[in-house]
Amino acid sequence: MHANKKSRVFVGLAAGLLxxxxxxxAAASLEASLCAEAFIDCLFxxxxxxxxxxxxxxxxxxxxxxxxxxxxxxxN
Amino acid sequence: MAAHxxxxxxxxxxxxxxxxxxxxxxxxxxxxxLDEVLSIGGFDDDLLYQWVGIGVDAEGFxxxxxxxxxxxxxxxxxxxxxxxxxxxxxxxxEFMAPRALACSANRLFVTDQNLPGVQVFDKxxxxxxxxxxxxxxxxxxxxxxARLACKTFEIQPRPQILIVDDDGRTLSTLSYGEPSMAAxxxxxxxARAPGGSFxxxxxxxxxxxxxxxxxxLVWSRSLFGLKKARxxxxxxxVVPTDIVFKDIALDIKGNIFVLGGSFSKxxxxxxxxxxxxxxxxxxxxxxxxxxxxxxxxxxxxxxxANEGVTLKKYRMSYEGFKRSP
Numbered sequence: 538m539h540a541n542k543k544s545r546v547f548v549g550l551a552a553g554l555l556x557x558x559x560x561x562x563a564a565a566s567l568e569a570s571l572c573a574e575a576f577i578d579c580l581f582x583x584x585x586x587x588x589x590x591x592x593x594x595x596x597x598x599x600x601x602x603x604x605x606x607x608x609x610x611x612x613n
Numbered sequence: 614m615a616a617h618x619x620x621x622x623x624x625x626x627x628x629x630x631x632x633x634x635x636x637x638x639x640x641x642x643x644x645x646x647l648d649e650v651l652s653i654g655g656f657d658d659d660l661l662y663q664w665v666g667i668g669v670d671a672e673g674f675x676x677x678x679x680x681x682x683x684x685x686x687x688x689x690x691x692x693x694x695x696x697x698x699x700x701x702x703x704x705x706x707e708f709m710a711p712r713a714l715a716c717s718a719n720r721l722f723v724t725d726q727n728l729p730g731v732q733v734f735d736k737x738x739x740x741x742x743x744x745x746x747x748x749x750x751x752x753x754x755x756x757x758x759a760r761l762a763c764k765t766f767e768i769q770p771r772p773q774i775l776i777v778d779d780d781g782r783t784l785s786t787l788s789y790g791e792p793s794m795a796a797x798x799x800x801x802x803x804a805r806a807p808g809g810s811f812x813x814x815x816x817x818x819x820x821x822x823x824x825x826x827x828x829x830l831v832w833s834r835s836l837f838g839l840k841k842a843r844x845x846x847x848x849x850x851v852v853p854t855d856i857v858f859k860d861i862a863l864d865i866k867g868n869i870f871v872l873g874g875s876f877s878k879x880x881x882x883x884x885x886x887x888x889x890x891x892x893x894x895x896x897x898x899x900x901x902x903x904x905x906x907x908x909x910x911x912x913x914x915x916x917x918a919n920e921g922v923t924l925k926k927y928r929m930s931y932e933g934f935k936r937s938p
Contacts, residue, residue, distance in 0.1 A: 577848045586727070596727070598852070599749045599766040602800055602816070603712065603726050605856045607665065607680075607904045607921075 572604035643895035643933040645886065647914065651926035653692040656919065660694055661686070663921035666723065668716030669909035670736065676721055677924065678711035685711065685723060685738050698738035703728060706740030717755035724750040731761065733779060745781040754805050760784065762811070764801060772799035774811065787828035789813055795844065797853055804861045804869075806889075814861035814871050817842045817853035821861070821871060823891065832891045837876045860906040862914075864929070868894065870914075872906040894934065900925070 579597035587593040653675070654661030662681035669675050673690040684699040685708075699708050709727035716722075720741070721734040731744040731753060748765035756762055759779045772794060774787040790799050801813040809826030819840050823831040842855035855875035862870045869887040877883035881902030886895040899906075903917035914927045 573845070573847045573852070573854065576850075576852070580848055580850075594850070595749060595766055595768075598797060598850075599726060599751065601852060602751060602766070602797060603710075605853075606816070606859055 572601055572608060575604055576601040643886065643931065645884075645895055645897045646930040646932065647897070647900070647927040648930065649900075649925055650913065650928050651690075651692050652918070653688055653924040653926075654919075654922050656922060660688075660692075661922055661924060664917070664924055665712050665904070665921070666714030667905065667907045667915055667924070668714045668721060669907070669913075669915070670716050671718070671910055673909075673911070674736070675915075675924070675926075676714055676716060676738075678708075678714050678723055680710060680712070680921075683708045683711065685714070685721070685734060687736075687738055696738045698734070698740070705743065706732065706734070708732075713750070713753050715753045715755040715761065717758045720755070720758050722753050722755055722761060724753050730781070731763070742779070744777065744779055746775075746777065751800060752802055754803065756805065762787075762803070762805060764803065766800075768796075769799070772801075774801075774803060787811060787824055789822060789824060789828070789830070790815075796851060798842075802858065802861045804863045806863055806867055812861055812863065812869050814858035816856055816858060816874075819857050819876065821858070821869070821887070821891070823889075834887075834891045836871075836873075836885055836893070840876055842875070859904060862906045862908045864908050865910065865912045868934075870906055870908065872899075872903065 576597055579600055580593065584593050584596060587596040661677070662679050664677040665680045666678040667676065675688040677686050679686055683701040684697050686694060687696040689695055699706055699711070701707065701709065703709060709725050711723055712726050713724040714721060719736060721736065723732045723734065726749065729749050730746045731750055733741040733744060735741055746763065746765065748767045750763050751766050752764040754762045756776070761777050763775045763777060765775060771788045771792045772790040774789065775783050776785045777783050798817045800816040802816065803811050803813045805811050810831065811824040813822040813824065819835040819837045820833060822833045825831055842853045842857055844851050845854045857874050857876055859872040859874045859881060864870060867889045871885045871887070873883040873885060874880055879898050881904070882899045884897050884899060884906060885893070888894055899916050901918040905917065907915040909915070912929060914929055916925055918925045
């Protein structure tokens, strides 16, 4: 049980933690530009829930905002 | 030589004392000391994976959203997990990325980063309804069981906080900032005082505002000399790459606590305390970096530790304040 949690948590941390849930990315690097990279990937990924450009921009922008708020402490 | 024997220890004592002062507080007149009274979750248990939103009710029950566990959780005042609800999905009571949580007398309101609107639960974490809104919600505060204040992620001619009922109808709006603000610079965290005023901390501007209940600007102030957040072009879009303030909360006496970000000496840890009138009172540092700051009705402060695996609860002691709670 605990091993399961540790693996989930550390896999998350190693991959940029919340970026995974923020954008559904397969991988991300722990660099200062992580949120920006995730934002770009989000914009170019097909987003079935947000097919229109303006909606996709809001969706990805919102993800960028939360990434800045929540992931930021980890990468600095 | 004898003088050296007394001077050197004295200097060391003074240095040690000054270090402890600066570890807890800054150059303000007041000082706040934190004593940890509760710690929930750790790497060796399954209580929390990545908590994000928090609310504490009048009985002292603690509610959190857990992003990596796609869930809503209820703890008692001793940190025992009482209930858990939710799973990954888009159906009733399910989450794609649960975020902000607001607590009213009988209800919990939960936002989702990837889904518009707000989900409503009772205190036993039973799903009640979804409040339909057309936009993603970045921040929510409960005004009552049936009224919410929301900040949505949308382009508006003038930034505004929406006051909505639990059917999603807009009852009123509070405009703030300036018309046509640059992309994302209108994003704010906000707290509502019992008297009806709103305090706004801008995420990407060095600016804290107080609004009256009808939306009039009472005061506006900066903490870093109006230093500008960096704006960079990302894939054709200009976005801010500094986050100036991460959260805002009020203590039971109405003092304003603002969690600092990129411009702070200790990012994610420095907390600036202002009076109701915007007067700077003190700075203190959280033991660990946090994404949020929450103060409950008993004046306990909650913050993140271990990157969200742990929730810490602190008792606050005030020194040098005119009105200590």
